[in-house]
Amino acid sequence: xxxxxVEDLSFAYRDRQVLRGITFSVDAGEVLGLVGPNGCxxxxxxxxxxxxxxxxxxxxxxxxxxxxxMHRREVAQAMAYVPQSAGNQTAATVFETVLMGRRxxxxxxxxxxxxxxxxxxxxxxxxxxxxxxxxxELSGGERQRVMIARALVQETGVILLDEPxxxxxxxHQMGVMEVLRGLAERTGLAxxxxxxxxxxxxxYCHRLMALKAGSVYSYGTPEEVLTEEMLRSVYGxxxxxxxxxxxxxxxxxxxxxxxxxx
Numbered sequence: 652x653x654x655x656x657v658e659d660l661s662f663a664y665r666d667r668q669v670l671r672g673i674t675f676s677v678d679a680g681e682v683l684g685l686v687g688p689n690g691c692x693x694x695x696x697x698x699x700x701x702x703x704x705x706x707x708x709x710x711x712x713x714x715x716x717x718x719x720x721m722h723r724r725e726v727a728q729a730m731a732y733v734p735q736s737a738g739n740q741t742a743a744t745v746f747e748t749v750l751m752g753r754r755x756x757x758x759x760x761x762x763x764x765x766x767x768x769x770x771x772x773x774x775x776x777x778x779x780x781x782x783x784x785x786x787x788e789l790s791g792g793e794r795q796r797v798m799i800a801r802a803l804v805q806e807t808g809v810i811l812l813d814e815p816x817x818x819x820x821x822x823h824q825m826g827v828m829e830v831l832r833g834l835a836e837r838t839g840l841a842x843x844x845x846x847x848x849x850x851x852x853x854x855y856c857h858r859l860m861a862l863k864a865g866s867v868y869s870y871g872t873p874e875e876v877l878t879e880e881m882l883r884s885v886y887g888x889x890x891x892x893x894x895x896x897x898x899x900x901x902x903x904x905x906x907x908x909x910x911x912x913x
Contacts, residue, residue, distance in 0.1 A: 652715070654679045654841035655700070655730075655809045660709030662699050669695050671866045673709070677809070679839035682832050684846050684856035686876075688886055691862040693845035694735070697811045700843070701732040714808060727755040730809040731802035735817065741787025745778060745797050748786050752801035765804075772800040775830050777823070791818040799827060803834070812844045816851060824848070828855035853877055853898040861885050873899055 653676035662670040670692050677683045685693045698704040700711050702718060711718045713729045721729075731752070743751075749772055753765045773779045776796045786794055795818045802810055812831075816824040832855050834840050846852045852859055853873035861868045861876055863885045869876045877899045882890045889904040 652679070653677060653712075654714055654839070655843065656712040657696075657700060658710050658712065660696070660699060660711070661707045662695055662704060663707050669865050670699065670706070673867060675860055675867070675870060677841040677843055679808070679841055680835050681858065682835050682842040682844065682856045684844050684852035684859045685862065686846060686849060686852055686859055687862035687868075691885075692865040693862060694813050695865075696862070697732070697813050697843065697845055701730065701811055702726060703732075724755055727805065727807075729807050730811065731805040731807045733798050733802045733810070733812040733815055735813045741785060743786055744782065745773070745784055745786060745789070746782040748797055749773060749778075749800045749804055752804035755805060768804045768806070769800075772803045775803070776800045777826060792820065792823060795819060796823065796827065799830075803830075808839070809841045809843070812842070814845050814847060816846065816848065824851060831855070849877060850898075850900045853900060877901060 656676040658674055660670060660673040661668070673696060675683070685696065687693055695704065699706045702723070713721070713726070718726055746769060749769045750761065750765065753761070753768065757765070770779070773782055776799060778793070778796055778800060781789065781793065786797060789797070795815060799812070799815055802812070816827055819827065828851060831842050831844070835842050844852070844856065856873065858871060859873055859876040860870045861881055868885050869881055874894070877892050879890060879892055882888055882892070882901065891902045891904060893900050893902060
């Protein structure tokens, strides 16, 4: 059964249509990568799923329940969201910031179980040594990992991440993706990631969905989605897709849009 289903979702900013008839589902234990160029609608789609934006049409279903009829606290217990920006919580410590992810479950006190879950998330994302540092003292990449840890301690069935690896070095990019895929496969978490790095997406995502101008261009396994025709049509580049490793990988050749100028 799908943990998350998006059915015929459309969205517009006033008269500008941004998303058109988006339909897909994510099963328990699956990582779905949203790929496509800047402006194709990845961030808007994630915000519509999370409820920050209200779709013009369509619906979002979590474990068989339409989110439109759920209380915001119920949604927070079922779905976590990590934005592109790590925010401005500069005065709080790393531990305090991650603990905020337990807010949907807290009453008046913080339990030992809550503290243990925070420590486990910090260790999983290589943040244990920074627990007492203030978030404002951290690098952009460290702050991004703090926000991912905060989402993990919500212990939801679905997690949405908007370009979670964009500020990270290669080692931590791989580390974050390994944590997310491992959690998905071990616990049944459904993960949706908007991501620019196609090779990273192919290596760690079970399925990909390529967006072009607010519509689904292709949807399937990395082997099915990453084709030279897709790269030409969606990204406007000439590239070779190599298939001699465990996952396909893209080798750019030249920008197709610039060929006439050369």
